[in-house]
Amino acid sequence: MHLAFPSRKSSNPPHYPIRYSRFPTLRRSRAKTIGIGILAAVVLIWVLARLVGSSDGIPPGTPPVVIVTVVDEENYPAGYIQTIKENRIEYAKKHGYATFFPTANDYDLKGAPRSWARVPAVRHAMSNSSSTYFWYLDQNSLIMNPDVDIETHIMNPKKLESMMIKGQPIVPPDSVIKTWPHLKGDQAQLVLTQDAEGLAAGSFIVRRGDWGKFFLDTWYDPLYRSYNFQKADTHALEHIVQWHPTILAKLALIPQRTIDAANKAYAPQGTGAYIEGDFVIRFAGCEQVGRDCVKEAGPFLKQWRTIFDSK
Structure with missing residues:
Protein backbone atom coordinates (compact mmCIF):
# COMPACT_ATOMS: atom_id res chain seq x y z
CA MET A 1 0.00 0.00 0.00
CA GLY A 53 13.39 -37.67 -5.71
CA SER A 54 13.87 -36.86 -9.36
CA SER A 55 11.90 -34.41 -11.45
CA ASP A 56 9.48 -37.11 -12.62
CA GLY A 57 8.63 -38.21 -9.11
CA ILE A 58 10.77 -41.35 -9.00
CA PRO A 59 12.07 -41.95 -5.45
CA PRO A 60 15.83 -42.33 -5.08
CA GLY A 61 17.06 -45.89 -5.26
CA THR A 62 14.19 -47.01 -7.49
CA PRO A 63 15.38 -49.64 -10.00
CA PRO A 64 15.05 -48.29 -13.55
CA VAL A 65 13.71 -51.60 -14.86
CA VAL A 66 11.48 -54.38 -13.51
CA ILE A 67 11.78 -57.77 -15.23
CA VAL A 68 8.45 -59.59 -15.12
CA THR A 69 8.23 -63.35 -15.75
CA VAL A 70 5.12 -65.40 -15.06
CA VAL A 71 6.25 -68.84 -13.91
CA ASP A 72 4.37 -72.13 -14.13
CA GLU A 73 5.36 -74.03 -11.00
CA GLU A 74 2.63 -76.63 -11.50
CA ASN A 75 3.65 -78.00 -14.88
CA TYR A 76 7.43 -77.57 -14.95
CA PRO A 77 10.21 -79.12 -12.83
CA ALA A 78 11.19 -77.10 -9.79
CA GLY A 79 14.84 -77.10 -10.88
CA TYR A 80 13.96 -75.61 -14.24
CA ILE A 81 11.85 -72.84 -12.70
CA GLN A 82 14.61 -72.06 -10.20
CA THR A 83 17.18 -71.76 -12.99
CA ILE A 84 14.90 -69.41 -14.92
CA LYS A 85 14.52 -67.21 -11.85
CA GLU A 86 18.25 -67.21 -11.15
CA ASN A 87 18.92 -66.18 -14.73
CA ARG A 88 16.81 -63.04 -14.29
CA ILE A 89 18.05 -62.35 -10.77
CA GLU A 90 21.73 -62.51 -11.71
CA TYR A 91 21.18 -60.22 -14.68
CA ALA A 92 19.13 -57.81 -12.56
CA LYS A 93 21.85 -57.63 -9.90
CA LYS A 94 24.39 -56.59 -12.51
CA HIS A 95 22.31 -53.60 -13.62
CA GLY A 96 20.42 -52.67 -10.47
CA TYR A 97 17.08 -53.91 -11.77
CA ALA A 98 14.21 -55.62 -9.95
CA THR A 99 12.50 -58.93 -10.70
CA PHE A 100 8.91 -60.07 -10.30
CA PHE A 101 7.82 -63.73 -10.56
CA PRO A 102 4.05 -64.17 -10.18
CA THR A 103 2.18 -67.28 -11.28
CA ALA A 104 -0.85 -67.51 -13.55
CA ASN A 105 -2.90 -68.56 -10.52
CA ASP A 106 -2.30 -65.14 -8.96
CA TYR A 107 -4.82 -63.65 -11.41
CA ASP A 108 -8.45 -64.42 -12.10
CA LEU A 109 -8.37 -64.98 -15.87
CA LYS A 110 -12.07 -65.85 -16.03
CA GLY A 111 -11.34 -69.08 -17.87
CA ALA A 112 -9.04 -67.50 -20.47
CA PRO A 113 -5.81 -69.32 -21.46
CA ARG A 114 -2.98 -69.03 -18.96
CA SER A 115 -0.85 -67.05 -21.39
CA TRP A 116 -3.10 -64.08 -20.67
CA ALA A 117 -1.49 -63.82 -17.21
CA ARG A 118 1.40 -61.81 -18.67
CA VAL A 119 -0.86 -58.77 -19.06
CA PRO A 120 -2.13 -58.39 -15.47
CA ALA A 121 1.33 -59.38 -14.25
CA VAL A 122 2.93 -56.37 -15.93
CA ARG A 123 0.03 -54.16 -14.82
CA HIS A 124 0.48 -55.47 -11.28
CA ALA A 125 4.18 -54.64 -11.32
CA MET A 126 3.51 -51.18 -12.73
CA SER A 127 0.96 -50.44 -10.01
CA ASN A 128 3.47 -51.28 -7.30
CA SER A 129 6.65 -49.70 -8.62
CA SER A 130 7.89 -46.29 -9.74
CA SER A 131 10.37 -47.85 -12.14
CA THR A 132 10.57 -46.40 -15.65
CA TYR A 133 10.51 -49.59 -17.72
CA PHE A 134 8.78 -52.94 -17.34
CA TRP A 135 10.24 -55.75 -19.39
CA TYR A 136 8.09 -58.83 -19.76
CA LEU A 137 10.11 -61.94 -20.64
CA ASP A 138 8.43 -65.31 -21.05
CA GLN A 139 9.37 -68.15 -18.73
CA ASN A 140 10.76 -70.24 -21.58
CA SER A 141 13.51 -67.74 -22.37
CA LEU A 142 17.04 -67.09 -21.15
CA ILE A 143 19.08 -63.92 -20.95
CA MET A 144 22.37 -64.84 -22.63
CA ASN A 145 24.32 -61.58 -22.72
CA PRO A 146 24.45 -59.80 -19.35
CA ASP A 147 26.30 -56.80 -20.80
CA VAL A 148 23.23 -55.57 -22.65
CA ASP A 149 21.16 -53.19 -20.56
CA ILE A 150 17.67 -51.89 -21.25
CA GLU A 151 18.27 -48.13 -20.87
CA THR A 152 21.41 -47.80 -23.00
CA HIS A 153 21.20 -50.53 -25.61
CA ILE A 154 17.46 -50.48 -26.26
CA MET A 155 15.44 -47.62 -24.76
CA ASN A 156 17.91 -44.78 -25.28
CA PRO A 157 15.94 -42.56 -27.72
CA LYS A 158 18.70 -42.28 -30.33
CA LYS A 159 19.54 -45.98 -30.14
CA LEU A 160 15.88 -46.98 -30.28
CA GLU A 161 15.17 -44.72 -33.23
CA SER A 162 18.09 -46.22 -35.13
CA MET A 163 16.60 -49.71 -34.69
CA MET A 164 12.92 -49.02 -35.27
CA ILE A 165 11.34 -50.74 -38.26
CA LYS A 166 9.02 -48.14 -39.76
CA GLY A 167 6.32 -48.81 -42.33
CA GLN A 168 6.36 -52.51 -41.47
CA PRO A 169 3.08 -54.51 -41.74
CA ILE A 170 1.88 -55.41 -38.26
CA VAL A 171 0.97 -58.90 -39.44
CA PRO A 172 3.41 -59.98 -42.14
CA PRO A 173 3.57 -60.15 -45.02
CA ASP A 174 0.78 -57.95 -46.29
CA SER A 175 -1.16 -56.30 -43.46
CA VAL A 176 -2.43 -52.90 -44.58
CA ILE A 177 -1.79 -51.52 -41.10
CA LYS A 178 1.87 -50.63 -40.72
CA THR A 179 4.11 -49.27 -38.00
CA TRP A 180 4.12 -45.50 -37.63
CA PRO A 181 6.56 -43.90 -40.11
CA HIS A 182 7.20 -40.72 -38.13
CA LEU A 183 7.64 -42.08 -34.60
CA LYS A 184 10.63 -40.68 -32.70
CA GLY A 185 12.65 -42.63 -30.19
CA ASP A 186 11.58 -40.47 -27.26
CA GLN A 187 7.91 -40.93 -28.15
CA ALA A 188 7.84 -44.73 -28.07
CA GLN A 189 6.00 -46.25 -25.11
CA LEU A 190 5.87 -49.89 -26.18
CA VAL A 191 8.74 -51.87 -27.71
CA LEU A 192 8.39 -55.36 -29.13
CA THR A 193 9.41 -57.52 -32.06
CA GLN A 194 7.97 -59.72 -34.77
CA ASP A 195 8.60 -63.33 -35.60
CA ALA A 196 7.63 -65.11 -38.82
CA GLU A 197 3.97 -65.21 -37.80
CA GLY A 198 3.37 -61.76 -36.39
CA LEU A 199 3.89 -59.74 -33.23
CA ALA A 200 5.93 -61.59 -30.60
CA ALA A 201 4.36 -61.05 -27.20
CA GLY A 202 6.91 -63.13 -25.31
CA SER A 203 9.34 -60.26 -24.83
CA PHE A 204 8.23 -56.64 -24.74
CA ILE A 205 9.06 -53.43 -22.90
CA VAL A 206 6.49 -50.89 -21.80
CA ARG A 207 7.19 -47.52 -20.20
CA ARG A 208 5.52 -46.58 -16.91
CA GLY A 209 2.83 -43.93 -17.21
CA ASP A 210 -0.78 -43.28 -18.11
CA TRP A 211 -0.31 -44.53 -21.65
CA GLY A 212 1.26 -47.78 -20.45
CA LYS A 213 -1.64 -48.40 -18.06
CA PHE A 214 -4.14 -47.59 -20.80
CA PHE A 215 -2.44 -50.02 -23.17
CA LEU A 216 -2.39 -52.89 -20.67
CA ASP A 217 -5.98 -52.26 -19.57
CA THR A 218 -7.14 -52.20 -23.20
CA TRP A 219 -5.28 -55.42 -23.99
CA TYR A 220 -6.80 -57.14 -20.94
CA ASP A 221 -10.35 -56.06 -21.74
CA PRO A 222 -12.82 -58.86 -20.85
CA LEU A 223 -14.20 -58.77 -24.38
CA TYR A 224 -10.83 -59.75 -25.85
CA ARG A 225 -10.23 -62.42 -23.22
CA SER A 226 -13.61 -64.03 -23.92
CA TYR A 227 -13.20 -63.88 -27.69
CA ASN A 228 -11.90 -67.08 -29.20
CA PHE A 229 -8.71 -65.74 -30.75
CA GLN A 230 -6.64 -68.60 -32.19
CA LYS A 231 -3.53 -67.41 -30.32
CA ALA A 232 -5.32 -65.84 -27.39
CA ASP A 233 -3.53 -62.75 -26.07
CA THR A 234 -1.09 -62.58 -28.99
CA HIS A 235 -3.85 -62.23 -31.57
CA ALA A 236 -5.67 -59.83 -29.24
CA LEU A 237 -2.52 -57.70 -29.19
CA GLU A 238 -2.37 -57.66 -32.97
CA HIS A 239 -6.03 -56.68 -33.04
CA ILE A 240 -5.75 -53.68 -30.73
CA VAL A 241 -2.57 -52.44 -32.39
CA GLN A 242 -4.28 -52.45 -35.78
CA TRP A 243 -7.59 -51.00 -34.62
CA HIS A 244 -6.46 -48.47 -32.02
CA PRO A 245 -4.36 -45.67 -33.56
CA THR A 246 -3.57 -44.43 -30.04
CA ILE A 247 -1.66 -47.66 -29.43
CA LEU A 248 -0.14 -47.97 -32.89
CA ALA A 249 1.20 -44.41 -32.64
CA LYS A 250 3.40 -45.31 -29.64
CA LEU A 251 4.58 -48.73 -30.80
CA ALA A 252 8.23 -49.22 -31.74
CA LEU A 253 8.96 -52.42 -33.62
CA ILE A 254 12.60 -53.53 -33.46
CA PRO A 255 14.56 -56.45 -35.00
CA GLN A 256 13.69 -59.82 -33.49
CA ARG A 257 17.18 -60.72 -32.31
CA THR A 258 17.37 -57.55 -30.24
CA ILE A 259 15.21 -58.89 -27.40
CA ASP A 260 13.64 -62.10 -28.72
CA ALA A 261 16.04 -64.30 -30.70
CA ALA A 262 14.56 -67.67 -31.64
CA ASN A 263 15.83 -71.19 -31.13
CA LYS A 264 17.49 -71.97 -34.45
CA ALA A 265 15.89 -75.41 -34.71
CA TYR A 266 12.46 -73.79 -34.82
CA ALA A 267 13.19 -70.57 -36.69
CA PRO A 268 11.75 -70.71 -40.23
CA GLN A 269 14.66 -70.37 -42.65
CA GLY A 270 16.78 -69.14 -39.77
CA THR A 271 14.75 -65.92 -39.44
CA GLY A 272 15.59 -64.22 -36.15
CA ALA A 273 17.61 -67.24 -35.01
CA TYR A 274 19.85 -66.86 -31.98
CA ILE A 275 23.53 -66.17 -32.61
CA GLU A 276 26.15 -66.27 -29.87
CA GLY A 277 26.35 -62.85 -28.29
CA ASP A 278 22.64 -62.09 -28.69
CA PHE A 279 20.84 -60.68 -25.68
CA VAL A 280 18.05 -63.25 -25.30
CA ILE A 281 17.00 -66.62 -26.63
CA ARG A 282 13.34 -67.60 -26.44
CA PHE A 283 11.96 -71.08 -27.05
CA ALA A 284 8.72 -69.86 -28.57
CA GLY A 285 6.05 -72.53 -28.99
CA CYS A 286 7.94 -75.12 -26.99
CA GLU A 287 4.84 -75.88 -24.92
CA GLN A 288 3.07 -77.31 -27.97
CA VAL A 289 2.39 -81.02 -28.30
CA GLY A 290 5.44 -82.87 -29.56
CA ARG A 291 7.92 -80.36 -28.13
CA ASP A 292 9.64 -80.12 -24.75
CA CYS A 293 10.62 -76.75 -23.30
CA VAL A 294 13.06 -78.16 -20.76
CA LYS A 295 14.75 -80.30 -23.39
CA GLU A 296 15.01 -77.42 -25.87
CA ALA A 297 16.45 -75.12 -23.22
CA GLY A 298 18.86 -77.83 -22.01
CA PRO A 299 21.99 -76.76 -23.96
CA PHE A 300 21.57 -73.18 -22.75
CA LEU A 301 20.70 -73.79 -19.09
CA LYS A 302 24.36 -74.13 -18.12
CA GLN A 303 25.76 -72.03 -20.93
CA TRP A 304 24.24 -68.81 -19.61
CA ARG A 305 26.00 -69.32 -16.26
CA THR A 306 29.34 -69.79 -17.97
CA ILE A 307 28.80 -66.61 -19.96
CA PHE A 308 27.75 -64.63 -16.88
CA ASP A 309 30.77 -65.85 -14.90
CA SER A 310 33.13 -64.79 -17.66
CA LYS A 311 31.83 -61.22 -17.80
Missing part, protein backbone atom coordinates in the same frame (compact mmCIF):
# COMPACT_ATOMS: atom_id res chain seq x y z
CA HIS A 2 1.26 3.47 -0.82
CA LEU A 3 1.36 5.87 2.18
CA ALA A 4 0.64 9.62 1.59
CA PHE A 5 2.68 12.03 3.66
CA PRO A 6 1.71 15.70 4.47
CA SER A 7 3.52 18.42 2.57
CA ARG A 8 3.51 20.92 5.43
CA LYS A 9 3.79 20.84 9.21
CA SER A 10 0.65 20.09 11.08
CA SER A 11 -0.73 22.55 13.58
CA ASN A 12 -1.05 19.65 15.96
CA PRO A 13 2.35 18.00 15.96
CA PRO A 14 2.52 14.38 17.17
CA HIS A 15 3.97 13.42 20.53
CA TYR A 16 6.92 11.68 18.84
CA PRO A 17 9.20 12.79 16.03
CA ILE A 18 8.58 11.42 12.50
CA ARG A 19 11.56 11.09 10.21
CA TYR A 20 9.87 10.89 6.84
CA SER A 21 13.12 10.37 4.96
CA ARG A 22 13.83 6.97 6.58
CA PHE A 23 10.54 5.25 5.64
CA PRO A 24 11.41 4.50 1.97
CA THR A 25 14.81 3.19 3.05
CA LEU A 26 13.21 0.89 5.61
CA ARG A 27 10.69 -0.37 3.06
CA ARG A 28 13.42 -1.10 0.56
CA SER A 29 15.50 -2.86 3.19
CA ARG A 30 12.55 -4.96 4.32
CA ALA A 31 11.61 -5.86 0.72
CA LYS A 32 15.19 -6.87 0.04
CA THR A 33 15.24 -9.06 3.14
CA ILE A 34 11.94 -10.70 2.16
CA GLY A 35 13.19 -11.24 -1.38
CA ILE A 36 16.36 -12.91 -0.15
CA GLY A 37 14.28 -15.07 2.17
CA ILE A 38 11.99 -16.18 -0.64
CA LEU A 39 14.95 -16.95 -2.87
CA ALA A 40 16.59 -18.97 -0.10
CA ALA A 41 13.35 -20.91 0.43
CA VAL A 42 13.07 -21.70 -3.27
CA VAL A 43 16.67 -22.90 -3.37
CA LEU A 44 16.10 -25.04 -0.27
CA ILE A 45 12.98 -26.61 -1.78
CA TRP A 46 14.86 -27.34 -5.00
CA VAL A 47 17.74 -28.95 -3.11
CA LEU A 48 15.35 -31.06 -1.04
CA ALA A 49 13.49 -32.12 -4.18
CA ARG A 50 16.76 -33.27 -5.73
CA LEU A 51 17.64 -35.21 -2.58
CA VAL A 52 14.33 -37.01 -2.13
Whole structure:
Protein backbone atom coordinates (compact mmCIF):
# COMPACT_ATOMS: atom_id res chain seq x y z
CA MET A 1 0.00 0.00 0.00
CA HIS A 2 1.26 3.47 -0.82
CA LEU A 3 1.36 5.87 2.18
CA ALA A 4 0.64 9.62 1.59
CA PHE A 5 2.68 12.03 3.66
CA PRO A 6 1.71 15.70 4.47
CA SER A 7 3.52 18.42 2.57
CA ARG A 8 3.51 20.92 5.43
CA LYS A 9 3.79 20.84 9.21
CA SER A 10 0.65 20.09 11.08
CA SER A 11 -0.73 22.55 13.58
CA ASN A 12 -1.05 19.65 15.96
CA PRO A 13 2.35 18.00 15.96
CA PRO A 14 2.52 14.38 17.17
CA HIS A 15 3.97 13.42 20.53
CA TYR A 16 6.92 11.68 18.84
CA PRO A 17 9.20 12.79 16.03
CA ILE A 18 8.58 11.42 12.50
CA ARG A 19 11.56 11.09 10.21
CA TYR A 20 9.87 10.89 6.84
CA SER A 21 13.12 10.37 4.96
CA ARG A 22 13.83 6.97 6.58
CA PHE A 23 10.54 5.25 5.64
CA PRO A 24 11.41 4.50 1.97
CA THR A 25 14.81 3.19 3.05
CA LEU A 26 13.21 0.89 5.61
CA ARG A 27 10.69 -0.37 3.06
CA ARG A 28 13.42 -1.10 0.56
CA SER A 29 15.50 -2.86 3.19
CA ARG A 30 12.55 -4.96 4.32
CA ALA A 31 11.61 -5.86 0.72
CA LYS A 32 15.19 -6.87 0.04
CA THR A 33 15.24 -9.06 3.14
CA ILE A 34 11.94 -10.70 2.16
CA GLY A 35 13.19 -11.24 -1.38
CA ILE A 36 16.36 -12.91 -0.15
CA GLY A 37 14.28 -15.07 2.17
CA ILE A 38 11.99 -16.18 -0.64
CA LEU A 39 14.95 -16.95 -2.87
CA ALA A 40 16.59 -18.97 -0.10
CA ALA A 41 13.35 -20.91 0.43
CA VAL A 42 13.07 -21.70 -3.27
CA VAL A 43 16.67 -22.90 -3.37
CA LEU A 44 16.10 -25.04 -0.27
CA ILE A 45 12.98 -26.61 -1.78
CA TRP A 46 14.86 -27.34 -5.00
CA VAL A 47 17.74 -28.95 -3.11
CA LEU A 48 15.35 -31.06 -1.04
CA ALA A 49 13.49 -32.12 -4.18
CA ARG A 50 16.76 -33.27 -5.73
CA LEU A 51 17.64 -35.21 -2.58
CA VAL A 52 14.33 -37.01 -2.13
CA GLY A 53 13.39 -37.67 -5.71
CA SER A 54 13.87 -36.86 -9.36
CA SER A 55 11.90 -34.41 -11.45
CA ASP A 56 9.48 -37.11 -12.62
CA GLY A 57 8.63 -38.21 -9.11
CA ILE A 58 10.77 -41.35 -9.00
CA PRO A 59 12.07 -41.95 -5.45
CA PRO A 60 15.83 -42.33 -5.08
CA GLY A 61 17.06 -45.89 -5.26
CA THR A 62 14.19 -47.01 -7.49
CA PRO A 63 15.38 -49.64 -10.00
CA PRO A 64 15.05 -48.29 -13.55
CA VAL A 65 13.71 -51.60 -14.86
CA VAL A 66 11.48 -54.38 -13.51
CA ILE A 67 11.78 -57.77 -15.23
CA VAL A 68 8.45 -59.59 -15.12
CA THR A 69 8.23 -63.35 -15.75
CA VAL A 70 5.12 -65.40 -15.06
CA VAL A 71 6.25 -68.84 -13.91
CA ASP A 72 4.37 -72.13 -14.13
CA GLU A 73 5.36 -74.03 -11.00
CA GLU A 74 2.63 -76.63 -11.50
CA ASN A 75 3.65 -78.00 -14.88
CA TYR A 76 7.43 -77.57 -14.95
CA PRO A 77 10.21 -79.12 -12.83
CA ALA A 78 11.19 -77.10 -9.79
CA GLY A 79 14.84 -77.10 -10.88
CA TYR A 80 13.96 -75.61 -14.24
CA ILE A 81 11.85 -72.84 -12.70
CA GLN A 82 14.61 -72.06 -10.20
CA THR A 83 17.18 -71.76 -12.99
CA ILE A 84 14.90 -69.41 -14.92
CA LYS A 85 14.52 -67.21 -11.85
CA GLU A 86 18.25 -67.21 -11.15
CA ASN A 87 18.92 -66.18 -14.73
CA ARG A 88 16.81 -63.04 -14.29
CA ILE A 89 18.05 -62.35 -10.77
CA GLU A 90 21.73 -62.51 -11.71
CA TYR A 91 21.18 -60.22 -14.68
CA ALA A 92 19.13 -57.81 -12.56
CA LYS A 93 21.85 -57.63 -9.90
CA LYS A 94 24.39 -56.59 -12.51
CA HIS A 95 22.31 -53.60 -13.62
CA GLY A 96 20.42 -52.67 -10.47
CA TYR A 97 17.08 -53.91 -11.77
CA ALA A 98 14.21 -55.62 -9.95
CA THR A 99 12.50 -58.93 -10.70
CA PHE A 100 8.91 -60.07 -10.30
CA PHE A 101 7.82 -63.73 -10.56
CA PRO A 102 4.05 -64.17 -10.18
CA THR A 103 2.18 -67.28 -11.28
CA ALA A 104 -0.85 -67.51 -13.55
CA ASN A 105 -2.90 -68.56 -10.52
CA ASP A 106 -2.30 -65.14 -8.96
CA TYR A 107 -4.82 -63.65 -11.41
CA ASP A 108 -8.45 -64.42 -12.10
CA LEU A 109 -8.37 -64.98 -15.87
CA LYS A 110 -12.07 -65.85 -16.03
CA GLY A 111 -11.34 -69.08 -17.87
CA ALA A 112 -9.04 -67.50 -20.47
CA PRO A 113 -5.81 -69.32 -21.46
CA ARG A 114 -2.98 -69.03 -18.96
CA SER A 115 -0.85 -67.05 -21.39
CA TRP A 116 -3.10 -64.08 -20.67
CA ALA A 117 -1.49 -63.82 -17.21
CA ARG A 118 1.40 -61.81 -18.67
CA VAL A 119 -0.86 -58.77 -19.06
CA PRO A 120 -2.13 -58.39 -15.47
CA ALA A 121 1.33 -59.38 -14.25
CA VAL A 122 2.93 -56.37 -15.93
CA ARG A 123 0.03 -54.16 -14.82
CA HIS A 124 0.48 -55.47 -11.28
CA ALA A 125 4.18 -54.64 -11.32
CA MET A 126 3.51 -51.18 -12.73
CA SER A 127 0.96 -50.44 -10.01
CA ASN A 128 3.47 -51.28 -7.30
CA SER A 129 6.65 -49.70 -8.62
CA SER A 130 7.89 -46.29 -9.74
CA SER A 131 10.37 -47.85 -12.14
CA THR A 132 10.57 -46.40 -15.65
CA TYR A 133 10.51 -49.59 -17.72
CA PHE A 134 8.78 -52.94 -17.34
CA TRP A 135 10.24 -55.75 -19.39
CA TYR A 136 8.09 -58.83 -19.76
CA LEU A 137 10.11 -61.94 -20.64
CA ASP A 138 8.43 -65.31 -21.05
CA GLN A 139 9.37 -68.15 -18.73
CA ASN A 140 10.76 -70.24 -21.58
CA SER A 141 13.51 -67.74 -22.37
CA LEU A 142 17.04 -67.09 -21.15
CA ILE A 143 19.08 -63.92 -20.95
CA MET A 144 22.37 -64.84 -22.63
CA ASN A 145 24.32 -61.58 -22.72
CA PRO A 146 24.45 -59.80 -19.35
CA ASP A 147 26.30 -56.80 -20.80
CA VAL A 148 23.23 -55.57 -22.65
CA ASP A 149 21.16 -53.19 -20.56
CA ILE A 150 17.67 -51.89 -21.25
CA GLU A 151 18.27 -48.13 -20.87
CA THR A 152 21.41 -47.80 -23.00
CA HIS A 153 21.20 -50.53 -25.61
CA ILE A 154 17.46 -50.48 -26.26
CA MET A 155 15.44 -47.62 -24.76
CA ASN A 156 17.91 -44.78 -25.28
CA PRO A 157 15.94 -42.56 -27.72
CA LYS A 158 18.70 -42.28 -30.33
CA LYS A 159 19.54 -45.98 -30.14
CA LEU A 160 15.88 -46.98 -30.28
CA GLU A 161 15.17 -44.72 -33.23
CA SER A 162 18.09 -46.22 -35.13
CA MET A 163 16.60 -49.71 -34.69
CA MET A 164 12.92 -49.02 -35.27
CA ILE A 165 11.34 -50.74 -38.26
CA LYS A 166 9.02 -48.14 -39.76
CA GLY A 167 6.32 -48.81 -42.33
CA GLN A 168 6.36 -52.51 -41.47
CA PRO A 169 3.08 -54.51 -41.74
CA ILE A 170 1.88 -55.41 -38.26
CA VAL A 171 0.97 -58.90 -39.44
CA PRO A 172 3.41 -59.98 -42.14
CA PRO A 173 3.57 -60.15 -45.02
CA ASP A 174 0.78 -57.95 -46.29
CA SER A 175 -1.16 -56.30 -43.46
CA VAL A 176 -2.43 -52.90 -44.58
CA ILE A 177 -1.79 -51.52 -41.10
CA LYS A 178 1.87 -50.63 -40.72
CA THR A 179 4.11 -49.27 -38.00
CA TRP A 180 4.12 -45.50 -37.63
CA PRO A 181 6.56 -43.90 -40.11
CA HIS A 182 7.20 -40.72 -38.13
CA LEU A 183 7.64 -42.08 -34.60
CA LYS A 184 10.63 -40.68 -32.70
CA GLY A 185 12.65 -42.63 -30.19
CA ASP A 186 11.58 -40.47 -27.26
CA GLN A 187 7.91 -40.93 -28.15
CA ALA A 188 7.84 -44.73 -28.07
CA GLN A 189 6.00 -46.25 -25.11
CA LEU A 190 5.87 -49.89 -26.18
CA VAL A 191 8.74 -51.87 -27.71
CA LEU A 192 8.39 -55.36 -29.13
CA THR A 193 9.41 -57.52 -32.06
CA GLN A 194 7.97 -59.72 -34.77
CA ASP A 195 8.60 -63.33 -35.60
CA ALA A 196 7.63 -65.11 -38.82
CA GLU A 197 3.97 -65.21 -37.80
CA GLY A 198 3.37 -61.76 -36.39
CA LEU A 199 3.89 -59.74 -33.23
CA ALA A 200 5.93 -61.59 -30.60
CA ALA A 201 4.36 -61.05 -27.20
CA GLY A 202 6.91 -63.13 -25.31
CA SER A 203 9.34 -60.26 -24.83
CA PHE A 204 8.23 -56.64 -24.74
CA ILE A 205 9.06 -53.43 -22.90
CA VAL A 206 6.49 -50.89 -21.80
CA ARG A 207 7.19 -47.52 -20.20
CA ARG A 208 5.52 -46.58 -16.91
CA GLY A 209 2.83 -43.93 -17.21
CA ASP A 210 -0.78 -43.28 -18.11
CA TRP A 211 -0.31 -44.53 -21.65
CA GLY A 212 1.26 -47.78 -20.45
CA LYS A 213 -1.64 -48.40 -18.06
CA PHE A 214 -4.14 -47.59 -20.80
CA PHE A 215 -2.44 -50.02 -23.17
CA LEU A 216 -2.39 -52.89 -20.67
CA ASP A 217 -5.98 -52.26 -19.57
CA THR A 218 -7.14 -52.20 -23.20
CA TRP A 219 -5.28 -55.42 -23.99
CA TYR A 220 -6.80 -57.14 -20.94
CA ASP A 221 -10.35 -56.06 -21.74
CA PRO A 222 -12.82 -58.86 -20.85
CA LEU A 223 -14.20 -58.77 -24.38
CA TYR A 224 -10.83 -59.75 -25.85
CA ARG A 225 -10.23 -62.42 -23.22
CA SER A 226 -13.61 -64.03 -23.92
CA TYR A 227 -13.20 -63.88 -27.69
CA ASN A 228 -11.90 -67.08 -29.20
CA PHE A 229 -8.71 -65.74 -30.75
CA GLN A 230 -6.64 -68.60 -32.19
CA LYS A 231 -3.53 -67.41 -30.32
CA ALA A 232 -5.32 -65.84 -27.39
CA ASP A 233 -3.53 -62.75 -26.07
CA THR A 234 -1.09 -62.58 -28.99
CA HIS A 235 -3.85 -62.23 -31.57
CA ALA A 236 -5.67 -59.83 -29.24
CA LEU A 237 -2.52 -57.70 -29.19
CA GLU A 238 -2.37 -57.66 -32.97
CA HIS A 239 -6.03 -56.68 -33.04
CA ILE A 240 -5.75 -53.68 -30.73
CA VAL A 241 -2.57 -52.44 -32.39
CA GLN A 242 -4.28 -52.45 -35.78
CA TRP A 243 -7.59 -51.00 -34.62
CA HIS A 244 -6.46 -48.47 -32.02
CA PRO A 245 -4.36 -45.67 -33.56
CA THR A 246 -3.57 -44.43 -30.04
CA ILE A 247 -1.66 -47.66 -29.43
CA LEU A 248 -0.14 -47.97 -32.89
CA ALA A 249 1.20 -44.41 -32.64
CA LYS A 250 3.40 -45.31 -29.64
CA LEU A 251 4.58 -48.73 -30.80
CA ALA A 252 8.23 -49.22 -31.74
CA LEU A 253 8.96 -52.42 -33.62
CA ILE A 254 12.60 -53.53 -33.46
CA PRO A 255 14.56 -56.45 -35.00
CA GLN A 256 13.69 -59.82 -33.49
CA ARG A 257 17.18 -60.72 -32.31
CA THR A 258 17.37 -57.55 -30.24
CA ILE A 259 15.21 -58.89 -27.40
CA ASP A 260 13.64 -62.10 -28.72
CA ALA A 261 16.04 -64.30 -30.70
CA ALA A 262 14.56 -67.67 -31.64
CA ASN A 263 15.83 -71.19 -31.13
CA LYS A 264 17.49 -71.97 -34.45
CA ALA A 265 15.89 -75.41 -34.71
CA TYR A 266 12.46 -73.79 -34.82
CA ALA A 267 13.19 -70.57 -36.69
CA PRO A 268 11.75 -70.71 -40.23
CA GLN A 269 14.66 -70.37 -42.65
CA GLY A 270 16.78 -69.14 -39.77
CA THR A 271 14.75 -65.92 -39.44
CA GLY A 272 15.59 -64.22 -36.15
CA ALA A 273 17.61 -67.24 -35.01
CA TYR A 274 19.85 -66.86 -31.98
CA ILE A 275 23.53 -66.17 -32.61
CA GLU A 276 26.15 -66.27 -29.87
CA GLY A 277 26.35 -62.85 -28.29
CA ASP A 278 22.64 -62.09 -28.69
CA PHE A 279 20.84 -60.68 -25.68
CA VAL A 280 18.05 -63.25 -25.30
CA ILE A 281 17.00 -66.62 -26.63
CA ARG A 282 13.34 -67.60 -26.44
CA PHE A 283 11.96 -71.08 -27.05
CA ALA A 284 8.72 -69.86 -28.57
CA GLY A 285 6.05 -72.53 -28.99
CA CYS A 286 7.94 -75.12 -26.99
CA GLU A 287 4.84 -75.88 -24.92
CA GLN A 288 3.07 -77.31 -27.97
CA VAL A 289 2.39 -81.02 -28.30
CA GLY A 290 5.44 -82.87 -29.56
CA ARG A 291 7.92 -80.36 -28.13
CA ASP A 292 9.64 -80.12 -24.75
CA CYS A 293 10.62 -76.75 -23.30
CA VAL A 294 13.06 -78.16 -20.76
CA LYS A 295 14.75 -80.30 -23.39
CA GLU A 296 15.01 -77.42 -25.87
CA ALA A 297 16.45 -75.12 -23.22
CA GLY A 298 18.86 -77.83 -22.01
CA PRO A 299 21.99 -76.76 -23.96
CA PHE A 300 21.57 -73.18 -22.75
CA LEU A 301 20.70 -73.79 -19.09
CA LYS A 302 24.36 -74.13 -18.12
CA GLN A 303 25.76 -72.03 -20.93
CA TRP A 304 24.24 -68.81 -19.61
CA ARG A 305 26.00 -69.32 -16.26
CA THR A 306 29.34 -69.79 -17.97
CA ILE A 307 28.80 -66.61 -19.96
CA PHE A 308 27.75 -64.63 -16.88
CA ASP A 309 30.77 -65.85 -14.90
CA SER A 310 33.13 -64.79 -17.66
CA LYS A 311 31.83 -61.22 -17.80
